[in-house]
Amino acid sequence: MKYPATWPKPNPRKPEELASRITEQQKQDLYERRITTRDLAKLLGVHENYLSFRFPHKVPLPDVKELQKARKEFKLAVARQVLEGKYTVSEASKVAFVSYNTMSRFVKKAKEQKC
Numbered sequence: 001m002k003y004p005a006t007w008p009k010p011n012p013r014k015p016e017e018l019a020s021r022i023t024e025q026q027k028q029d030l031y032e033r034r035i036t037t038r039d040l041a042k043l044l045g046v047h048e049n050y051l052s053f054r055f056p057h058k059v060p061l062p063d064v065k066e067l068q069k070a071r072k073e074f075k076l077a078v079a080r081q082v083l084e085g086k087y088t089v090s091e092a093s094k095v096a097f098v099s100y101n102t103m104s105r106f107v108k109k110a111k112e113q114k115c
Contacts, residue, residue: 002028002031002032003027003028003030003031003055004031004057006057007027007054007055008054008055018044018046018050018051018054019054021044022040022044022055026040026043027055030055030058031055031057031058031059032058032059033058033059033061037051037052074096075096075098075102075103075106076106076109076110076113078092078095078096078103078106079092079103079106079107079109079110080110080114082103082107082110083107083110083111083114089103089104089107092107
């Protein structure tokens with residue numbers, strides 16, 4: 001498994017202990033953030049702070065700045081297509097999966113960049 005080796009191992013002499021009740025799959029899901037600490041704590045019947053204390057460290061969150069930059073460029077590209085007459089603002093907002101007002105702001109930005 002990929003989770004840290006420092007995490008507690010099951011103790012067969014204490015089956016009611018948290019380390020004995022949590023499965024290997026649950027540990028993996030917790031480490032890879034496929035399940036939240038809150039949800040797993042509720043499932044196991046413990047407080048989320050205790051679960052977080054016993055099983056610290058998770059996979060670091062990905063850097064979203066690159067994704068945000070690509071998404072912004074995509075919205076600007078769709079806004080430029082509105083200026084070229086390929087889409088209306090309403091159609092472009094559906095294509096870019098944003099609200100009408102957001103697309104209007106991007107069309108305005110595209111217009112300012114064009115000038």
